[in-house]
Amino acid sequence: MSTFWSWWIIVITIVTNVGICWVLFSNRKVTVKELPKDGEVPTTGHVYDGIEEYDNPLPGWWFNMFVGTVIFAVIYLVLYPGMGNFPGVLGWTSEGQWQEQEKKAEDRFEAVYSTFEGLTIEELAVNPEAFKIGRRLFGNNCAVCHGSDGRGSYGFPNLTDGDWLYGGTPEAIGASITHGRSGMMPAWSAVIGEEGVNQVTEYLFKIGESEHDATLAAGGEKVFATFCAGCHGADGKGNQALGAPNLSDDIWLYGRSPELIRTTIRSGRQGLMPAQGEQLHESKIRLLTGYVYSLAHQ
Ligand code: HEC
Numbered sequence: 001m002s003t004f005w006s007w008w009i010i011v012i013t014i015v016t017n018v019g020i021c022w023v024l025f026s027n028r029k030v031t032v033k034e035l036p037k038d039g040e041v042p043t044t045g046h047v048y049d050g051i052e053e054y055d056n057p058l059p060g061w062w063f064n065m066f067v068g069t070v071i072f073a074v075i076y077l078v079l080y081p082g083m084g085n086f087p088g089v090l091g092w093t094s095e096g097q098w099q100e101q102e103k104k105a106e107d108r109f110e111a112v113y114s115t116f117e118g119l120t121i122e123e124l125a126v127n128p129e130a131f132k133i134g135r136r137l138f139g140n141n142c143a144v145c146h147g148s149d150g151r152g153s154y155g156f157p158n159l160t161d162g163d164w165l166y167g168g169t170p171e172a173i174g175a176s177i178t179h180g181r182s183g184m185m186p187a188w189s190a191v192i193g194e195e196g197v198n199q200v201t202e203y204l205f206k207i208g209e210s211e212h213d214a215t216l217a218a219g220g221e222k223v224f225a226t227f228c229a230g231c232h233g234a235d236g237k238g239n240q241a242l243g244a245p246n247l248s249d250d251i252w253l254y255g256r257s258p259e260l261i262r263t264t265i266r267s268g269r270q271g272l273m274p275a276q277g278e279q280l281h282e283s284k285i286r287l288l289t290g291y292v293y294s295l296a297h298q
């Protein structure tokens with residue numbers, strides 16, 4: 001907060017509080033007048049639609065409560081932040097409180113998680129307790145992209161099918177989660193032209209053993225060997241070190257229709273798996289790794 005706004009708040013707060021006290025004390029009548037015998041009650045002289053305002057003092061309890069709130073406000077403003085940039089003598093912050101609660105929760109869960117410390121990923125994958133926690137963590141952190149059942153969707157890989165972009169060993173899965181992944185499929189339309197795109201697409205159908213145009217595929221084989229084999233492998237079976245998918249199976253991250261495949265080849269794709277190592281504690285990542293491992297080994 002800038003110094004100006006800080007003082008703005010301080011001045012308004014003090015003036016308001018002092019003003020309230022002034023109104024309170026200036027209107028206070030300590031002496032309670034005896035009611036005149038003839039039933040005439042003293043009035044303030046204010047009349048509203050024939051209704052007169054009695055001139056009675058504030059009830060004592062009400063007055064004391066009011067003074068109490070003023071004292072409370074002063075104590076509060078000394079202890080806690082409220083006066084502009086003045087942090088309060090206790091040094092309390094909402095962020096500090098949040099961190100403290102977060103730490104308490106971490107400590108509590110850490111105790112639960114540490115019971116799984118001695119287990120390998122393969123053992124975690126078959127441990128019913130670990131599976132339950134893993135499923136919950138997956139629902140909170142991963143399901144938005146990979147689906148609540150881990151089956152993925154367009155652009156988000158299916159984690160249950162045993163087909164891996166980056167590898168399905170416990171180490172590879174753990175690395176995918178901790179450090180994230182970014183797929184780099186370059187755009188090819190400027191390099192191989194529309195004809196090359198058509199040819200190589202037919203070639204992909206050929207190695208995938210589906211229906212294809214043999215003449216185009218023959219041309220595509222050369223295109224593939226020159227431009228694609230470096231990443232996707234000479235046989236098109238992919239390269240997990242680069243996250244280059246196997247193009248000879250019938251599993252398609254970006255759709256299996258010829259037009260979608262041509263779009264991928266023309267314009268490229270950059271799938272991004274965000275790194276979780278910053279947000280998630282190592283013990284949670286191990287449980288998630290076990291859970292993902294179990295999905296693919298059911
Ligand atoms: C913002 C979306 C998003 C979130 C959230 C996300 N992922 Fe991913 N994940 C992806 C994408 C996209 C890829 C594929 C990256 C690529 O195309 O190269 C991926 C890849 C992976 C892979 C590698 C798959 C393979 O075939 O090798 C694993 C394992 C994985 N994610 C697990 C997780 C787990 C566990 C979580 C939760 C902690 C998670 N992901 C959260 C989008 C996400």
Ligand code: HEC
Nearest residue numbers: 183184185200227228231243244245252253254269270271
């Ligand atoms: C620099 C390495 C590299 C080269 C060269 C490369 N690719 Fe890729 N390709 C990738 C990566 C990495 C992905 C995965 C992108 C992602 O995860 O978002 C991919 C994805 C694809 C896909 C999508 C697969 C799916 O499951 O939806 C197709 C199709 C494809 N590439 C075809 C080609 C063709 C055809 C060529 C040659 C003209 C080629 N690639 C050259 C790295 C490469």
